Amino acid sequence: MPKMNLTHLEASILFAVCCSIVLGLVTKRTDRERIRYALYCFGCFIATLFGLGWLMYFGHR
Amino acid sequence: MSQKDKATPAVWLPIVGIAWLIPGGGHFMLQRRTRGLILFFTVLTAFLAGLLTRGSMFSPQTGDLFTTLIYCGGFIGDLASGIFYLFTVWMGYDQPDMPGHVHDYGTKLLVAAGLMNILAIVDAYEIATGKKQ
Numbered sequence A: 001m002p003k004m005n006l007t008h009l010e011a012s013i014l015f016a017v018c019c020s021i022v023l024g025l026v027t028k029r030t031d032r033e034r035i036r037y038a039l040y041c042f043g044c045f046i047a048t049l050f051g052l053g054w055l056m057y058f059g060h061r
Numbered sequence B: 001m002s003q004k005d006k007a008t009p010a011v012w013l014p015i016v017g018i019a020w021l022i023p024g025g026g027h028f029m030l031q032r033r034t035r036g037l038i039l040f041f042t043v044l045t046a047f048l049a050g051l052l053t054r055g056s057m058f059s060p061q062t063g064d065l066f067t068t069l070i071y072c073g074g075f076i077g078d079l080a081s082g083i084f085y086l087f088t089v090w091m092g093y094d095q096p097d098m099p100g101h102v103h104d105y106g107t108k109l110l111v112a113a114g115l116m117n118i119l120a121i122v123d124a125y126e127i128a129t130g131k132k133q
Helices: A008-027 A031-059 B009-021 B025-029 B033-052 B065-079 B083-090 B101-128
Strands: none
Touching: A008 A031, A008 B033, A008 B101, B009 B025, B009 B101, B025 B033, B025 B101, B033 B083, B033 B101, B065 B101
């Protein structure tokens, strides 16, 4: 079986993409709302990812 | 079919069963084919990424509360991927638990795939019982 290496950032973005798609699909009623909510969730995941990353960077200085 | 008829287990149980076994299968049975396909490929992507990064499958273990929560919860998360989990275990592709951050990301992605499928199962149940379109 082939092996894949993911960095923390790649794994987090992959998780954010998959999770946002599923959350958008199962929580909203129209396609437009689903796309908007999936993009919103993805934005929140990425903002949290970079926010916590910088927080840890400054916390360790 | 009235709302009360739809709420019987005979209606929703097969759909929930298929939704567990094949991610997105419940939506497919309920004529939500596009959503079913998107759910299938999303769960598959997370699961394959977990498998290819050599993530390990949890097996239920008991002990102190923390161990029980992690191992039993992880096992339920893995099992929720349905046929992906079953094929992986049957064909011997499940990896032993190895130290290393990449394997750790894989283990979490495998559980996340199962948790995403749980969301899809709940959605299929709600559509089957008429609580949602």
